[in-house]
Amino acid sequence: MKPSGKRLSADFFRRDTLTVARELLGKNLIRVFSSGETRSYRITETEAYCGQDDLACHASKGLTKRTQVMFGPGGRIYVYLIYGQYWLLNFVTGEAGDGSAVLIRGLQGFDGPGRLGRELQLDRSFYGEELALSSRLWLEDAVPVSDVKASPRVGIHYAGEPWVSMPWRLKLP
DNA sequence: AAGACGATCCTG
């Protein structure tokens, strides 16, 4: 059905966060489960978290054990546990020191960051994994999408203005 | 050492 795409390199992620968040839409996420089964998922929704100045971004708390991967170069996985239950999937973007990342909020058939984390069977061991090198989780190129809808990010009221209003939640129509 | 609080989801 889907042609075998080309794996996205680290350079794809080492760019402007909003650009990466937009271009991730429509790309295929490949997951090789511990059972050996491989599945492909189309990315349908993302959110951009734009560095230390963005008060909605975890990196705005500074360099901690939890955020350190965000301060490394783009192309690595940032996962964290939310509400003691769900592992949320992010990809670090930009250059080392930026502290930026893109949250994957939706895959085709699996809407919601918590739900897709459960589907992908994520856990703490994915923290810091290199997408260009991993044998169990990576991204593959796909036909570019044309239409993208932007709206404010979800669940970040604590960040206040202007961050709560920035249209950095991106989704396919 | 103890408390507060989530980039969420499900149930009632």
Add this chain to the structure above:
DNA sequence: AGGATCGTCTTT
């Protein structure tokens, strides 16, 4: 509307 559930960060 409210509970689950626990790691991280903040405050004693």
